[in-house]
Amino acid sequence: MTANLPDRAHGQRLLREMLRIRRFEDACVELYSAAKIRGFLHLYIGEEAVAVGVSQALQADDAVVSTYRDHGHALTRGISAAAIMAEMFGKVEGCSRGRGGSMHLFDVERHFYGGNAIVAAGLPVAVGLALADHLQHRPLVTTCFFGEGAVAEGEFHESMNLAALWRLPVLFCCENNLYAMGTALARSEAETNLAVKAASYEMPAWSVDGMDVLAVESAARGAVEAIRAGGGPHFLELRTYRFRAHSMYDPERYRDKSEVETWKLRDPITTFTETLQGAGLLEANGLEAMEHEIAAELSAAIEAAEAGTLEPVDQLTRFVHSDPTQPSEFVS
Amino acid sequence: MTANLPDRAHGQRLLREMLRIRRFEDACVELYSAAKIRGFLHLYIGEEAVAVGVSQALQADDAVVSTYRDHGHALTRGISAAAIMAEMFGKVEGCSRGRGGSMHLFDVERHFYGGNAIVAAGLPVAVGLALADHLQHRPLVTTCFFGEGAVAEGEFHESMNLAALWRLPVLFCCENNLYAMGTALARSEAETNLAVKAASYEMPAWSVDGMDVLAVESAARGAVEAIRAGGGPHFLELRTYRFRAHSMYDPERYRDKSEVETWKLRDPITTFTETLQGAGLLEANGLEAMEHEIAAELSAAIEAAEAGTLEPVDQLTRFVHSDPTQPSEFVS
Amino acid sequence: MRSAESSTAELSTAESSKAEGRTITYREAMREAMHDALTRDERVFLMGEDVGRYGGCFAVSMGLLEEFGPERIRDTPLSESAFVGAGIGAALGGMRPIVEIMTVNFSLLALDQIMNNAATLQHMSGGQCHVPLVIRMTTGAGRQLAAQHSHSLEGWYAHIPGIKVLTPATVTDARWMLWTALEDPDPVLIFEHGALYNEKGLLPDGIESVDIDKAAVRRVGGDVSIVTYGGSLGKAMQAAEELASEGVDAEVIDLRTLRPLDTATILASVTKTHRMVIVDEGWRSGSISAEISARVVEEAFYDLAAPVARVCTAEVPIPYARHMEEAALPQVPGIVAAARAVMAAPD
């Protein structure tokens, strides 16, 4: 069951954000086929409720650390579709100047500390960001997204313990989509109840229906409030599912089509559209209007990316060390 | 309370083994001061009941993996005092030919796979030894000793999970002596109940009074039986205390003398001597007789170590790769 | 049954032109090698992330689970340190594990096990422990995978005493090095360049083993020695062809094994050509190219007609954008230019 219904504006905003991610990802599929986007591409389709729900609980100056599956997080944190698209086109206008690509979206002004493509490697960094807030007495919360596959990594264990031991303001958001590439959770964890695992660090931990944006929002709000009030780190297991392959190269031999189809019945966008419409919070053509706006935004983004600039090759060795001739680059 | 009393012979054997470790370590202190032993030296004084108790449950062909604090484990697994002493003297007669020193005692014939001096790094190796037994259908149990400090390491987490997931025959023996160098458990772990931690891997886990050799023996026997019967890995937290400094360089600023004195009241050797004598299982002069025998053994060991051979320097690059001219070295 | 005498220039180059055989991909060659090893020796098993149900991140182990079952084709959790360490333990316990680390980029998480245990156990046990472990991993850049997924660290690993480092560059080596590695009583790391998996090559009939301690002369030439390995071999060969059209006859050496380095083959070539260009996808500073240069200077200083030249990866984390990535990596024109430069030096 979902939490209490939102008001109309908020409900529509949630739906819109999820739909925007979905359509963004749909566009990526096409652009990958057209070889406009290259490298590894990991889609968020099916998991939209997680990023959208969690981000409702965050302030603009709260930090976020993400993974290679970062488009959804980046979009909900306010990085423009155009900047992300340009990034994947390898253009200077990209949010990482084309240096990072799909897996490494960054926007430090928005406190978005990147897609990290080493599984679990973002967790220690998130702990450190929270430590900086703690030491500087800033009442901020750092959110760290990671997949359930990361739970097996040593860095998960070390980071959970450190955050709990030092009571740092971190929200650990485990996106449990049941698979790490082709490895089902039960083949990866002796204890598959991830909230129980998290609780063994003396950390409050809840399992949440990650296909229900309202449930996610409400859990995240609860956790973030508690953290901001000095309650130390919290852990959310967000039970979700990816509808597409792990990345663009995945033959999906490890799961049945029927399993995917069953999960699609719980598509967070479809079900939430129904919820809103059922409650009279969205007009019959409300979705269509959103689709139009989003399509316009995305085609503008793609056009801009296409028209973007390739960085001159003689700039190759920039950004290895901070440039002393550009001191403004580094706000000390 | 201790478990049921042992028979006379067994009881005396336990006491003798503990005393032998104690006197061995006492000798090491002197030899270190005399600069006969060099490098890092970590003593087992106070913790003798753990090694002696656990080893009662093991067969000769069960594998053991230890840490830098490995004298006690090595002695109870049958490596001679002479071979260990010679090792610390840097002589060829040492159990690792003088290449390893105090922290790296090895005896592969006795399935003793070493003192490992990287905290927690022995755990994955123990899991692998157990995996080899599992794959080769050998009904053996691999025991892995490590300190409570190791629990914070990522390798602990990964190894516990892997062993539990694959139900491998590993006995994890966590020697909780309350400190990792100068760091008290509570400054290292958010959850200080280590058995609870272990249980979060779906692994049977018990806390045991590590100052009581009978309690340790009985817990170890229970665990090893269960493992050998196919029950998968088990975890024992052995609550103990080191009476001496972490190593020879430790000013011990992190704990009160009074704390040490309180723990010394529970000295596993004194208390067990009293238990045996109280039950009429040890003569009044029984301990003295043991002391004599042990002193003789140790002085012979020291003499032999002193008289041992220094490896010729031209052998320096041996044992980096297996020597093809000595194929017997590697039983394939 | 014949063994590829890859150390002899004449033989190995002749081989590829004359020999009968099958054309297969590098991926298929690796898969055959694993299939073969699993069939030949029941102590061999494969473990790593997604080697089973997924079929391997790069489809190298596709089908092996179905044939050999889950006890021998073991999907692991994401726990690089533990499963590499478990491979070490299993090797100590009498098995012959093949541990796959999905890519070299994740191997950093297992470096403690590799350097402090695998490479060291034999020595610190005074010769008692042997770790007949093979670790395979994909390496290299060139596929726009950006900074965290594009490392070429095989030369860096070659710094570690106690391990061997193999870099199969050809279908033949991909097919046969694994078995030789498994027969080795000591730990062997095999680095497979990701750009090679789809490459096709002739797998000659009749070869049923290769050595893993000799470099191979892939092209005989008298003017300049181009020394390379792994994913850069193709570029070096192309550069040699281009140079040939300019009248420069380059010899191309495929190191095959980075540790131990086959210095003899390198020296034999440079004492003939007096000029050397090293092509290495590693970052320049502290790359294996530096070691080769230093050894050549130590051993053949007076034979050198020109400074040893290096064509390496620029000292930047690899950028995503295609044109930037290309600029960062060794490319054919750079190799040709370097060869021309050393040719221009006075004799």
Next chain:
Amino acid sequence: MRSAESSTAELSTAESSKAEGRTITYREAMREAMHDALTRDERVFLMGEDVGRYGGCFAVSMGLLEEFGPERIRDTPLSESAFVGAGIGAALGGMRPIVEIMTVNFSLLALDQIMNNAATLQHMSGGQCHVPLVIRMTTGAGRQLAAQHSHSLEGWYAHIPGIKVLTPATVTDARWMLWTALEDPDPVLIFEHGALYNEKGLLPDGIESVDIDKAAVRRVGGDVSIVTYGGSLGKAMQAAEELASEGVDAEVIDLRTLRPLDTATILASVTKTHRMVIVDEGWRSGSISAEISARVVEEAFYDLAAPVARVCTAEVPIPYARHMEEAALPQVPGIVAAARAVMAAPD
């Protein structure tokens, strides 16, 4: 207030003979450096295993907890990867962390964070992220700590673009490099050789900062350049004295920083002496000595009168036994012999 112009041979050697100052140990110098940094900048904090209550594994941070309190002197659990990563995050968040990894041997557990995050974040964010993090660790052998506790990996770390690698060899550098490192907007690794902590040296009055990008000529000489760093500087100086007694006037260069390498100072010396011996406690193959040799050949080939010689650690895990360990490491007689050999080469 003066800054040590360590790049200028005359100045730096003059300094130590003429200057007034205090004689302190390397350990005290490091402690003062931390004390100073903690006092000067409240964004600075120290974290690592046993840096607080224990006073530091090598007693370097003794007393700091008492003075600066547990928020700024943070004992960590045994979790190298997490606390190094947390240092990176804290640096991103505006702090100036000093992370102590007890010894280089344990840093392997944190290598993923160092290479894939600290060194890479700036680049893959297109210049947005800066990681003003200092990581200190003890390095080196010589104290019979055996194979797992005796690594010298500072030269190996110097392979990684995006970090700086410092190796203070003198009391002055121990005292002042830290602050310069903390002022650097990018990650800096400081390697402190364990054998140096008890060494005493003159800390000259008046110097209140040092650069971290220039090598220092520690002894001016005209016959042969001995290039070294860190724990080997003392041995090189001793060798130079011995050589002097034989009439060979050696110049001794202390690299100070291994990444970026100050090639200019090295080249200036070798173009004067025409002969070079590199002394490096790293394992020989793939050590920083190889890179130095390669660069000298690239840039000063025609100035060399003899092949560049290297005196490095033997390629073995370090054995425990004292005589074996001594045999494995660079020692004065080996340096002297190498210098004699390059002197013997025809001019």
